[in-house]
Amino acid sequence: MAALLLAGCMDPGVAYAPETLSRVTVKAVYPEGFAAQAGAVVSIENVLGGVSYQLVTGADASASIDLPDGLYRVSVSDRSGNDVFNGNQDRVLVAGKDITLDLVLLHSKAGAVVIKEIYCGGCPKTPEEGTYQSDQYIIVHNNSPVVTYLDGLCMGSIAPYNSNANNPWLNSDGSLPDFLPINDAIVMIPGGGEDFPLEPGADAVIALRGAIDHAAQYPLSVNLNKADYFVCYNTTYFPNQAYHPAPGNLIREDHYLEVVVKTGQSNAYTLSLNSPAFVLFRADGVDIHSYVQQEGAVRQTPGSSIYVSVIPFDWVVDGVEVFNGGSSSNRKRLPASVDAGYITLSETFKGHTLMRQVDHQATDENGYEVLLDTNNSNTDLYERETQSLHE
Numbered sequence: 001m002a003a004l005l006l007a008g009c010m011d012p013g014v015a016y017a018p019e020t021l022s023r024v025t026v027k028a029v030y031p032e033g034f035a036a037q038a039g040a041v042v043s044i045e046n047v048l049g050g051v052s053y054q055l056v057t058g059a060d061a062s063a064s065i066d067l068p069d070g071l072y073r074v075s076v077s078d079r080s081g082n083d084v085f086n087g088n089q090d091r092v093l094v095a096g097k098d099i100t101l102d103l104v105l106l107h108s109k110a111g112a113v114v115i116k117e118i119y120c121g122g123c124p125k126t127p128e129e130g131t132y133q134s135d136q137y138i139i140v141h142n143n144s145p146v147v148t149y150l151d152g153l154c155m156g157s158i159a160p161y162n163s164n165a166n167n168p169w170l171n172s173d174g175s176l177p178d179f180l181p182i183n184d185a186i187v188m189i190p191g192g193g194e195d196f197p198l199e200p201g202a203d204a205v206i207a208l209r210g211a212i213d214h215a216a217q218y219p220l221s222v223n224l225n226k227a228d229y230f231v232c233y234n235t236t237y238f239p240n241q242a243y244h245p246a247p248g249n250l251i252r253e254d255h256y257l258e259v260v261v262k263t264g265q266s267n268a269y270t271l272s273l274n275s276p277a278f279v280l281f282r283a284d285g286v287d288i289h290s291y292v293q294q295e296g297a298v299r300q301t302p303g304s305s306i307y308v309s310v311i312p313f314d315w316v317v318d319g320v321e322v323f324n325g326g327s328s329s330n331r332k333r334l335p336a337s338v339d340a341g342y343i344t345l346s347e348t349f350k351g352h353t354l355m356r357q358v359d360h361q362a363t364d365e366n367g368y369e370v371l372l373d374t375n376n377s378n379t380d381l382y383e384r385e386t387q388s389l390h391e
Contacts, residue, residue, distance in 0.1 A: 188258045221390075
């Protein structure tokens with residue numbers, strides 16, 4: 001199977017001389033308490049060249065491939081029931097000798113609420129000249145067989161905003177910190193606990209900018225003025241009316257997101273146009289308002305006057321890492337337990353959006369829409385040419 005997958009990924013027009021190849025073996029190391037198993041998907045991408053390969057591990061939890069010299073990004077993803085295993089390593093150097101990479105997998109659980117869509121890249125102003133970016137939104141989805149409540153669901157964008165930016169939060173050895181730094185603001189769906197139920201297979205739309213009918217003026221945009229849509233609208237913290245106009249007549253005030261804490265100086269909610277790392281989370285065992293007041297919950301960015309909020313990994317309900325399709329300098333911001341991979345947004349201002357794949361077998365078995373959730377965006381998401389809300 002690995003050979004078949006590899007054959008489908010390599011360019012048949014390119015002949016590699018045997019002496020230019022090195023054998024790379026990737027071995028999945030499962031967490032304590034979980035037995036190693038066959039069938040994990042190994043993804044390998046040349047960081048500079050963009051060539052990618054996929055393999056499947058055998059009974060010894062390993063897979064091998066002959067690769068030309070280069071710098072590679074390697075990830076392993078596996079799932080057994082609701083148990084999800086992911087691991088990744090960036091910038092693996094292949095340079096003229098065989099190597100074995102023991103990739104430690106982190107265990108997490110498939111989430112009840114997942115990010116179904118991230119639309120961040122804007123669209124053309126057609127028929128006018130120019131581009132438009134005041135219509136960013138996300139869609140969350142109930143992937144579980146029971147009603148879940150959105151009350152208290154928090155969200156935020158992880159620093160740095162862009163995947164190819166310098167990351168001052170990295171440890172000295174280049175590894176990620178043991179927390180998630182959230183840029184600018186934490187926003188939250190309000191409610192008393194059971195005000196906003198989400199049925200199995202149902203979606204909720206969250207307008208991160210204007211909850212208006214953008215398509216009325218710009219036909220390639222979307223209509224975000226619809227009943228039951230949520231909106232990020234707070235004139236105290238986000239007074240920029242170009243990005244945050246007054247919500248449309250169908251938006252209810254109890255659907256305005258609450259700003260839990262504002263640490264940055266932006267006058268509009270800021271989500272990267274080309275490469276956000278976005279998370280949904282819930283404070284575990286503590287009131288989120290009390291938490292952000294605690295010492296250490298808000299920290300100054302090293303070498304900067306900018307402050308961020310920090311949260312532990314295990315609060316995350318779901319997360320998606322997006323890479324900039326126009327850069328070869330992308331670096332991970334989310335750990336493997338949140339998102340072992342990434343999805344690339346190839347172009348901005350084209351109306352493209354990032355969508356989660358449907359798990360057709362699980363959908364047929366359960367009778368409601370079930371989406372793929374391996375905590376690996378390489379597998380779970382794809383780039384779509386038009387927004388799902390485009391009419």
